[in-house]
Structures are given as C-alpha cells and as structure tokens.
Amino acid sequence: MKTINQTIHDYWFEPAPAARLGILRILVGAFAVWYLFIEQDIFIRVANTDPRLFAPVGIVFGDPVKPEFFPWLYRGTIIAALCFTLGLFHRVTGPVFSVSILWMLCYQDSWSMIYHSMNLVALHGIILGFTRSADALSLDSFLRNTGKSPGEATEQTSWRYGWPIRLMCALTVSTYFITAVAKLAGPLGIGWVSGRALRSQMAVDQLRKELLGVAPNPLSYAIYDWLPMFTVLAIGSFIMEFFAPVALLNRRLGYIWAVNTFMMHWGILLVMRITFEYQLTGMIFASFFPLERVLELPRRLLRRRPAAVADAALPESAAGLATPEGVPRATLYYDGECGLCDRFVQFVLRHDRSEYFQFGTLQSEAGREQLARLGLPENELRTVVLVEGGRAYMRSSATLRVCRRLAGLWPLLYAFIVIPKPWRDGAYALVVRNRKRWVKTPAACPVMPAEWRRRFLA
C-alpha cells in the first residue's frame, strides 16, 4: 500500500521547471486575449439578444447583465487576461482572470448554445490562475529578480510547478474520456464505431448549415459514400477518446496521444468545418510537452562547445575530469552500501567505452545535494539518480538510460522505456526491496584500475 501511495505521490508531485508552467500561462493567456479580441463583436451582439432566450449556465445566475454594462465587463476581462499573460501582480490578476474568463464563457453559453470546445480554456485558466504559474517568465519575476541572473527564475524546479501541469493533463484527458463514455452510454453503444453515426452526424451538421445559408462543403459530399473511411475515423477517434487516460502513464504515450488527437481535430475541421480553436491551435495539448526546451534553443544555436556547458551543470568536484571533446557527460549516483549497486557500477564501467559516465555515491556530499535538489530526503537510497543533460532521472528511467549508452547489445534494453513508468518503477522497487538479500554487500571496496578510479567523484 505504501508503495502505491509513494508511486502516486512521486507521480503527482514530480518536480517540474517553473519555466514550463510559465510558458503554459503565457500560451493560455495569449489564447484567451486573442479569442476575446476576435469574438468581441459576437459576444457583445449576444449580450443584446432577447432576454427571454437567456438561460443561465455554470456560474452565471439571475437575469442578464444590462447590455450597456456588458462591454465594460468584457473589457475588464481582456485587461485581466493581458495581466495574466504578462504575469503582472499574478496573486491578484491570476484569480481575477480565472473567474472572469469562466464567467464570460458561461455568460456566452447562457444564450442557448454551450460551446464545449471552450470548457478546457476555463478549467486550464482556473489551474494557472490559482497556482504559481508566474514564478518564471513574468513581469512579477522580472521585478522580483532585478539584479539577479535572468535565467535563475526559469531554472527553478519544484513539485509546486509539477502538479498543476499534471492536473491540466488529467483534466484534458478526462474530458475526452467523458466524450467516449457518452457515446457508449448513448443509444448506439459500441455500435457508434461502425462509422454510420459519424457520417450521419457530419451529414446533419452540413445540412443544417446549408439551411441556415452557409455554402456547402464539397468535401462532405465527396466522401459521403465512403463508409469504410468513416469506420476508420470513428474507431480512431473512439480509441483516442476512450484510452485518453493512458496518455498520463508515460511521457511518450502522452506525446503520441496529444499529436494524434490534435490531428483528429484538424480532420474534423476538414470534414465538418467545425472550428475548435483551443484544440486546433494545439494549446489544449501544450501541457503534455517539455515546453521549457524552447528556451534552450537560442542557447543551443549560439553554443560553440557543448561539453563546456554540460560541465557547468556538474558538481565542482568533477570539473577536472578528462572528457573527450564534444561528448556530453552524465553522473550516476548510487547507494554506496549496496552490493547490487556496486556490481551494477562495475558492469557500467566495463561497458562504457566512451567514458560517458562518472559516478558518485548517494551518501557523498554531491549525492546528498542531488537528493535535496530532487526534493528527496537524504536517506533516500532506494533509487539510483542519473544526471544527464542538466536533467535528473530516477529508478527505472535512470537504469534504462544508462543501458542506452553502453557498448554491445545492451542499448536494446532501452526499448523497455515504452512500458508505462509506474509499471517499470514497480518492478524496480521489487528489486530494490530485495537487493541486500540477493546480493551481499562486499566487506571491503574492490580494487579498481586507476582509469576507473578517476571517474568517481570525491
């Protein structure tokens, strides 16, 4: 039970860079500003509609706002969205933006039509507005850190920036999953995937648009008789929706799901001419990606000596270590009192012909610093920690990434990375629990050749 709790805890509170959450704030905020600008005319016209058509939805209640008052509320929402995007006085403008965009979208939907495609704009807005999404890449952080290195704020890593991103991903996949359940619970059940329902939906949508004066979509007519194509589309979209939660299990699955679902929305646009702005711009899927890497691009382009930058991220004690020019270096921290870890390190030393790895024990000063940086207690010895390319990997991810760099056929083991992380880490935890029983700790340190010894941190 403890292992399950720990796995959930580690998953949900996995540290993330402040910059990633900051970029998400900018993207969602910029989308909101753009949407409010382009839809301004429609919003204001809708607010002037016959009050008898008003049926409050969501957090809106009571009677409609007076039409002459509404434009001021609308402008206020745009200003809040601008402040939120810039990260200015976020403690106040963040929550104000969250509530005002939610209210504005609810108000628009209170005039007969619910725009489901905007649900996640409101939900993502709430998450970003009420969390520390302006700790980096914001005017707040700029003002707070005047005189400090500009990169300092963006390089902060903490669970405080991790869980809001996890929550954004979880809510995104939840909405797709609910859509799939509605199809299963509907009158067609699993028969929905035959494609007939999808074709009928497209046809009815096209017909009613034409009856309301919109020009026909030639593509709808061209593909109407290709039922097998609708079957494929229906199966594909149902899989994307029903199995959406799988995207939370593994980073790569998240990428695959996000890209495919993004393409699904473009398919919907082509076939049905339905424009889901938040989905089509890809903003809805942004939380699945390590966005902060975008910030590294200019630095990578300008960088002349990659090894020099990699060295900078390593502890000072490793600075004097000889490394082949242009080859990046990684540090593997392990439990220095564990026989299995000791054997693993020797195994790596034998197969690491490019001398890519250096080693340190978790009990060493550098190891303790690394654990602290990851938010782990000093006595946490149940994981190896691999620091590579400025990022830290733990448990099975670390082990598999080490295998990737070894000589011979060992890199093939890296294929196991496609297994969802919780499963891999579950197997890893099983080995760790029994490691001292299975492999005895050596009484004395093994004698190593000098070329191996110099690869250990002091």
Added chain:
Amino acid sequence: MNDNDPKTSGGDGASGLCRGKKLAALASLAMIGAVLWPLQENWRKNPRDSFPLSYYPMFSSKRKPIESFNYVVGHDAKGKRHLVRHSFAGNGGLNSVRRQINKMVKEKRADDIAELVAERLAERESGKWSRIVKVDVVTGRYAVDDYFHGRKEPVSEKIRASRPVERSKKSTHEDDKSDDP
C-alpha cells in the same frame, strides 16, 4: 523558492505530506472529481448539460433517416425561394442562432423570428437580400441520405410564421457587399 529546505520544499514522502502538498492534492481531487461528475448524466432520465462541466453528449446521438430542421426562407417578387442566412435571424454564431431559432419555434414564438428577419432585410436596399419581399419561418423534414445524393427538396415543410418585408423609402442603408445584417 528554496526546495532544499525540507520544511518548505515538501520534500517528504507520501506518508507525511506537507501542508502545501495536502492542499494541492485536495484541489486536484476536487477538480478531477468535478470534471468527472457529469458522467452520471448519461444514465439520468433528463440529463442536463452545463459549462464548463459537461457530459459531452453532442456526438453520441442517433440520427434518424429523416430529420427536422427549423430555418428561414425568403421569397422574392417572382416567387423564388432563398435560404436566409443565420445572421439575419439572431445574434451570435451559427450554432447559437440555430439553437435560438429552435427554442423560439418550440415556444411558439416563430412570429418574433419572422419579424426580426423582415426588419433586418428591410434595411437592405441593393443586392440579393433587397429583393426579398416575404419571409417564412419553417420546419422542414429532410431525407439526409437523399439530400447528399442530390435530391435536395424537403420531404415536407410546415410554415410556422410569415411576415412581409416592408421597406421604408427613408432607409439610408445602401451598402450590401456583405451577407450579414
């Protein structure tokens, strides 16, 4: 933020969550629960959709071979039919206006739609819409499959309301480059 400080970093395990993590966990559970809550609407007798918490029913319904639609038809002086663009019949986007028309027809207020469309068309002094002399709000039944195979006539059509377009000579609107009112 100093994540090396165990008191503030929350660098604890699952067994002893710091206050910040407890709040985060609680907020996360509450939001996920709220988003999943509408799932139960699928099995209710009278399901109710909302925003931003929805059960996303839009693509799950079963379509009939013959479907009914409410729309507005304009007639010119020669008796030729023209499907009137949604923007004459209400405010907002296409789907919003479509829903407004459906609601008003259901509430037996088709007269109000006809009157609004006639008023807006009366402001046109040139172009296609200036030739419309009468509008009908109708409910048409269409065989969807036939429609997509070129037989575009309705199976049946019922006029809900009718209104002549009365143009005032004083009207000053001369621009008719746009289809929109």
